[in-house]
Amino acid sequence: MMKTTDVPALFAALLALLVSGAAPLPGGDDTAPDPVRSDSAAPPADHHMHVWSADARDALVRLMAAGREGEPPQIPTFDGEQVMAELDSAGIERGVLLSTAYFFGSPDVDFEDERRRVRRENDRVARQVAEHPDRLVAFFGVNPLADYAADEAERCASTAECVGMKLQLANSDVDLREPAHVEQLREFFRRAGELDLAIVIHLQTRREDFGRRDVEAFVDHVLPAAPDIPVQVAHMGGDSRFDSATVRSFDALADAMEEHPERMDDVFFDMGLVPFPEQRARGDTARQRIYRRWNRRFAEAVRRVGPDRVVFGTDYPEARPGQYARRLRQSLPLTAAEIRDLFDDRAPYLE
Numbered sequence: 001m002m003k004t005t006d007v008p009a010l011f012a013a014l015l016a017l018l019v020s021g022a023a024p025l026p027g028g029d030d031t032a033p034d035p036v037r038s039d040s041a042a043p044p045a046d047h048h049m050h051v052w053s054a055d056a057r058d059a060l061v062r063l064m065a066a067g068r069e070g071e072p073p074q075i076p077t078f079d080g081e082q083v084m085a086e087l088d089s090a091g092i093e094r095g096v097l098l099s100t101a102y103f104f105g106s107p108d109v110d111f112e113d114e115r116r117r118v119r120r121e122n123d124r125v126a127r128q129v130a131e132h133p134d135r136l137v138a139f140f141g142v143n144p145l146a147d148y149a150a151d152e153a154e155r156c157a158s159t160a161e162c163v164g165m166k167l168q169l170a171n172s173d174v175d176l177r178e179p180a181h182v183e184q185l186r187e188f189f190r191r192a193g194e195l196d197l198a199i200v201i202h203l204q205t206r207r208e209d210f211g212r213r214d215v216e217a218f219v220d221h222v223l224p225a226a227p228d229i230p231v232q233v234a235h236m237g238g239d240s241r242f243d244s245a246t247v248r249s250f251d252a253l254a255d256a257m258e259e260h261p262e263r264m265d266d267v268f269f270d271m272g273l274v275p276f277p278e279q280r281a282r283g284d285t286a287r288q289r290i291y292r293r294w295n296r297r298f299a300e301a302v303r304r305v306g307p308d309r310v311v312f313g314t315d316y317p318e319a320r321p322g323q324y325a326r327r328l329r330q331s332l333p334l335t336a337a338e339i340r341d342l343f344d345d346r347a348p349y350l351e
């Protein structure tokens with residue numbers, strides 16, 4: 001069964017947080033200082049951050065409103081200066097800005113002038129990065145099924161600030177059980193490989209039973225088309241949060257790493273918003289228990305593939321990098337040495 005609309009997890013979560021008044025957004029009320037622990041070396045990079053223009057924000061609001069009733073949510077825009085302020089206050093050197101231009105390619109809303117707006121949003125992200133080329137890199141966003149997808153990859157390859165492409169399969173309604181979609185995705189990966197671009201992929205689709213079967217289609221038919229480029233699987237293979245779909249997806253990917261090491265050599269995970277700091281439960285013991293359970297699953301996952309296969313990321317503006325790192329140090333059931341190993345990696349596209 002397919003969900004009728006599937007706003008990316010980030011935004012569903014954002015909505016929930018905005019509604020609950022617990023928004024983690026800069027300027028929100030989630031800013032209470034935490035005690036800093038002395039073993040707290042900052043991660044070298046936040047590998048999963050977003051900025052968006054007013055146009056992309058409006059697109060997001062329309063996507064969130066599709067199929068829902070009530071007042072549209074109030075969402076601010078975000079730019080590179082805000083990202084830099086967050087990184088500086090966290091002591092984090094590098095930031096990876098993932099364009100959400102694929103909003104405009106979502107089949108849920110018929111966006112006028114889609115292609116031009118995709119280009120404009122991607123160019124805006126590149127301009128933010130161009131202000132801080134030693135600290136930031138850009139990924140262009142695109143729906144890989146769009147007829148202009150390969151053109152966006154080519155534009156990325158010819159843009160100094162752009163190191164790769166961000167794909168969001170649920171937002172783009174790519175179905176890994178649909179042979180035609182798999183073929184188009186494979187062709188997109190092949191082209192990205194030729195252009196030497198990295199890929200960040202939100203792999204979870206709209207299938208409610210998303211899991212092994214979908215991951216195997218990706219591993220067997222898509223990945224071999226681009227054997228030499230870094231592939232960052234966002235949110236540990238899921239949709240953010242360690243729910244049952246994330247577990248199915250992660251387990252299938254981890255199995256593939258054992259069974260097809262040559263295919264999985266350049267594949268790694270970002271932890272963007274998967275572990276959830278207990279402080280966010282705000283004393284609600286039922287929520288705290290849920291977060292603890294997710295975090296135990298997350299710790300198991302890290303131990304299974306090894307901390308070098310997982311890079312730090314926040315899904316900013318969903319979480320603020322300094323605060324998120326600090327709170328995870330206090331919440332995760334990992335040793336200080338394990339957390340150091342987990343946090344200290346840098347994706348190959350940042351070398």
Ligand SMILES: [Zn+2]
Nearest residue numbers: 010048050315
């Ligand atoms: Zn994201």
